[in-house]
Amino acid sequence: MLLEVKDIHVHYGKIEALKGISVEVNEGEIVTLIGANGAGKTTTLKTISGLRPLSSGSITFDGNDISKMPGHQRVVAGLGQAPEGRGVFPGMTVQDNLLMGAYTRSGDFSADLDEVYELFPRLLERRTQMGGTMSGGEQQMLAIGRALMAKPKLLLLDEPSMGLAPLIVQQIFSIIEEINRRGTTVLLVEQNAQQALKLAHRAYVLETGQVVKSAPADELLNDPAVQAAYLGGGAAHDLVEEAAGAPGSASVPEEPA
Numbered sequence: 312m313l314l315e316v317k318d319i320h321v322h323y324g325k326i327e328a329l330k331g332i333s334v335e336v337n338e339g340e341i342v343t344l345i346g347a348n349g350a351g352k353t354t355t356l357k358t359i360s361g362l363r364p365l366s367s368g369s370i371t372f373d374g375n376d377i378s379k380m381p382g383h384q385r386v387v388a389g390l391g392q393a394p395e396g397r398g399v400f401p402g403m404t405v406q407d408n409l410l411m412g413a414y415t416r417s418g419d420f421s422a423d424l425d426e427v428y429e430l431f432p433r434l435l436e437r438r439t440q441m442g443g444t445m446s447g448g449e450q451q452m453l454a455i456g457r458a459l460m461a462k463p464k465l466l467l468l469d470e471p472s473m474g475l476a477p478l479i480v481q482q483i484f485s486i487i488e489e490i491n492r493r494g495t496t497v498l499l500v501e502q503n504a505q506q507a508l509k510l511a512h513r514a515y516v517l518e519t520g521q522v523v524k525s526a527p528a529d530e531l532l533n534d535p536a537v538q539a540a541y542l543g544g545g546a547a548h549d550l551v552e553e554a555a556g557a558p559g560s561a562s563v564p565e566e567p568a
């Protein structure tokens with residue numbers, strides 16, 4: 312197992328945003344976290360990358376307990392992140408943004424740059440353009456490319472499809488698939504549940520700081536309760552109740568409480 316998140320609790324002040332989340336990612340997988348606004352997806356990723364402290368629980372990565380490791384050391388250990396909202400350096404060229412991604416490493420990065428440019432031909436065309444003047448989709452490509460420059464074992468992606476046109480979303484998702492095919496494990500957070508479930512091997516459904524379901528992605532794609540709540544399949548159905556209550560009753564929505 313590459314990543315084991317075990318029963319983590321995370322607070323913002325007195326508010327408990329994560330109430331005992333457990334997530335596992337095996338080497339070679341694409342795992343996705345789906346769930347509504349405020350469910351705790353971004354907080355989970357930030358806690359894994361070291362931007363939020365744990366109140367309790369543990370995170371093991373590549374055989375080591377990283378629960379208390381500072382964020383920059385987690386990057387060196389092989390955790391790469393393209394943050395929500397992208398975080399491109401606006402006043403730096405595309406190429407310099409990419410080179411910033413390799414700041415934890417030493418040596419010659421030309422082969423890595425070549426690989427990123429091969430995955431994202433648009434970035435090659437625009438390599439001397441300022442990051443801040445790139446379009447939304449291009450900045451997302453740049454954020455992913457920069458994360459890849461650190462040669463991560465696990466790539467954490469927070470809503471790579473956010474705000475992008477369907478055609479660009481399609482492109483980004485197929486590049487994520489290619490990145491995975493070339494050997495990088497991926498933990499993907501998405502509100503675009505349909506697309507994420509088609510791409511991923513396994514998925515976790517988060518609701519109000521808890522995991523309410525985990526299963527192979529294709530199973531969740533065909534799960535009536537998941538369809539109703541996250542795939543535009545009708546009235547929302549509370550998965551918390553289902554997780555706590557009678558198993559196997561998911562296909563018959565109950566009256567709202």
Ligand SMILES: Nc1ncnc2c1ncn2[C@@H]1O[C@H](COP(=O)(O)OP(=O)(O)OP(=O)(O)O)[C@@H](O)[C@H]1O
Nearest residue numbers: 323326328346347348349350351352353354355502
């Ligand atoms: N900096 C913060 N200060 C206080 N509360 C926060 C902060 N960041 C997040 N929260 C709260 O923590 C909870 C989880 O937020 P989080 O950003 O992890 O959700 P999310 O699943 O990523 O949602 P979205 O799909 O909207 O991005 C929410 O209730 C949110 O209001």
Ligand SMILES: [Mg+2]
Nearest residue numbers: 352353354395
């Ligand atoms: Mg979020």
